[in-house]
Amino acid sequence: MGAGKTTIARDLGLSHVETDADVPLELFDEGEGAFRAREAEVVRDVLRRSEPVVVDLGGGAVTTPEVRALLKEHATVVWLDVDVDVAWKRVAGTDRPLARSYEDFKRLYEERRPIYAEVADVAARDFDDVVLAAAGIHVEHGALQRLGELVTGDGPVALVSDPQVAGIHGMDAQLALGSRLAETHELPPGEEAKTLGALDRLWQELRLDRSGTIVALGGGCTTDAAGFAAAAYLRGLAWTAVPTSLVAQVDAAIGGKTAIDLPQGKNLVGAFHWPKRTVIDPALLETLPEPQRLEGMAEVVKTGLLADESLWELPDGDLVRRCAAFKAAICLRDPLERGERAILNLGHTFAHALEAAAGYEGLTHGRAVALGLLAALRLSGRDTDVVDRVLRPEPARVDRERAWEAMKRDKKARSGELRLVLLGDDGARWDVPVPEADVRRELDRLIA
Numbered sequence: 001m002g003a004g005k006t007t008i009a010r011d012l013g014l015s016h017v018e019t020d021a022d023v024p025l026e027l028f029d030e031g032e033g034a035f036r037a038r039e040a041e042v043v044r045d046v047l048r049r050s051e052p053v054v055v056d057l058g059g060g061a062v063t064t065p066e067v068r069a070l071l072k073e074h075a076t077v078v079w080l081d082v083d084v085d086v087a088w089k090r091v092a093g094t095d096r097p098l099a100r101s102y103e104d105f106k107r108l109y110e111e112r113r114p115i116y117a118e119v120a121d122v123a124a125r126d127f128d129d130v131v132l133a134a135a136g137i138h139v140e141h142g143a144l145q146r147l148g149e150l151v152t153g154d155g156p157v158a159l160v161s162d163p164q165v166a167g168i169h170g171m172d173a174q175l176a177l178g179s180r181l182a183e184t185h186e187l188p189p190g191e192e193a194k195t196l197g198a199l200d201r202l203w204q205e206l207r208l209d210r211s212g213t214i215v216a217l218g219g220g221c222t223t224d225a226a227g228f229a230a231a232a233y234l235r236g237l238a239w240t241a242v243p244t245s246l247v248a249q250v251d252a253a254i255g256g257k258t259a260i261d262l263p264q265g266k267n268l269v270g271a272f273h274w275p276k277r278t279v280i281d282p283a284l285l286e287t288l289p290e291p292q293r294l295e296g297m298a299e300v301v302k303t304g305l306l307a308d309e310s311l312w313e314l315p316d317g318d319l320v321r322r323c324a325a326f327k328a329a330i331c332l333r334d335p336l337e338r339g340e341r342a343i344l345n346l347g348h349t350f351a352h353a354l355e356a357a358a359g360y361e362g363l364t365h366g367r368a369v370a371l372g373l374l375a376a377l378r379l380s381g382r383d384t385d386v387v388d389r390v391l392r393p394e395p396a397r398v399d400r401e402r403a404w405e406a407m408k409r410d411k412k413a414r415s416g417e418l419r420l421v422l423l424g425d426d427g428a429r430w431d432v433p434v435p436e437a438d439v440r441r442e443l444d445r446l447i448a
């Protein structure tokens with residue numbers, strides 16, 4: 001009571017049900033038993049639904065054993081853990097029957113805490129914690145050491161990594177997985193991992209049955225490729241992402257997109273296949289080379305611009321947690337990229353055009369995104385200072401006509417306009433029509 005459940009459940013923007021709304025408070029006049037019985041009925045109905053739903057559960061519902069059993073079987077339970085005085089301030093003076101005196105309220109709070117602790121899968125302090133829990137994302141300094149407990153299920157594990165990450169963090173991961181570790185595999189470094197040849201070898205090596213879990217330890221190339229390997233192997237196997245690069249912790253390992261490349265283009269074969277859990281250990285970033293960090297900072301700056309927060313100034317742990325939660329919230333609302341998720345492409349249309357013009361050589365994705373953000377900000381009438389200061393982008397040395405052709409192809413220019421993601425006064429908008437001439441002018445400014 002007073003923890004903020006209703007506000008957070010609404011702010012998630014997902015389909016949600018408030019159980020209290022269907023249980024009349026007047027039932028309390030017949031005794032708490034009548035109220036709890038009706039409440040249990042409502043919970044039973046909601047949890048029987050086949051489509052996913054956020055259930056905003058009345059604070060006392062878990063005191064009913066039947067409700068506890070239903071939750072255990074059908075739900076991920078998030079405990080919004082707030083101080084008693086904060087909760088009291090919110091409910092004092094309202095018409096809630098169990099919030100009439102501070103002493104009684106505090107006693108109830110103390111009585112229920114152990115029950116909440118027992119029922120909860122995750123304890124949360126704020127909105128981001130709830131989003132991360134809903135998306136199965138665990139952010140913790142030192143989490144790699146607890147990997148054995150954090151990988152879901154109890155079947156065997158196949159650990160998949162790249163040679164560099166395996167050399168630095170592979171032993172810690174193996175030790176933490178303990179007796180669950182059944183196999184270890186290496187994918188080639190970088191984009192080579194995202195090829196049919198690499199996956200063919202991995203699929204042929206795998207010995208897991210359907211009770212097994214693939215654990216992908218590495219940067220975005222490893223999580224993309226191993227995630228897709230899991231999506232297709234035995235028609236879909238559980239997997240856990242353990243992202244080790246900044247790109248992967250704030251972007252690639254969030255949102256369920258997995259893919260490999262074809263000679264015709266990047267990420268052309270893939271699947272939406274959410275990892276059962278994503279384990280983010282910000283301590284792993286300590287061994288990341290500086291150029292790789294800068295690659296990730298391009299996505300951090302993009303996320304900060306979308307969220308309208310200076311996320312790039314935060315220490316690593318907070319930065320990664322906030323970026324992961326921001327992307328996860330959008331992906332939970334739009335898992336198949338039918339709408340809102342498109343805003344995550346801010347600056348990316350320009351970036352893809354520059355990368356294509358460079359023949360995917362000599363211009364990294366992060367540098368291209370930094371340039372793309374400059375163009376998106378200018379077209380949005382915004383200052384570019386942050387991008388200049390944090391990402392220090394240099395103009396790309398590519399052929400202007402090739403870049404323009406790629407840009408038009410990517411966005412299927414129609415009647416003299418291209419559709420882009422831009423920043424408006426009330427947040428990002430996608431599919432904004434921009435005259436070709438303006439887009440061409442801004443693209444040209446990015447090229448040396």
Ligand SMILES: NC(=O)c1ccc[n+]([C@@H]2O[C@H](COP(=O)([O-])OP(=O)(O)OC[C@H]3O[C@@H](n4cnc5c(N)ncnc54)[C@H](O)[C@@H]3O)[C@@H](O)[C@H]2O)c1
Binds near residue numbers: 189284285
């Ligand atoms: N699925 C998605 O939604 C999504 C989103 C963004 C990017 N991606 C994909 O991610 C890929 C790029 O990811 P990336 O930049 O992480 O590339 P990457 O996986 O190649 O990793 C970059 C380099 O950093 C090394 N590395 C990673 N973690 C390290 C650590 N902790 N210490 C030392 N070295 C470490 C790796 O060995 C590699 O050499 C691209 O293929 C891109 O398409 C996917």
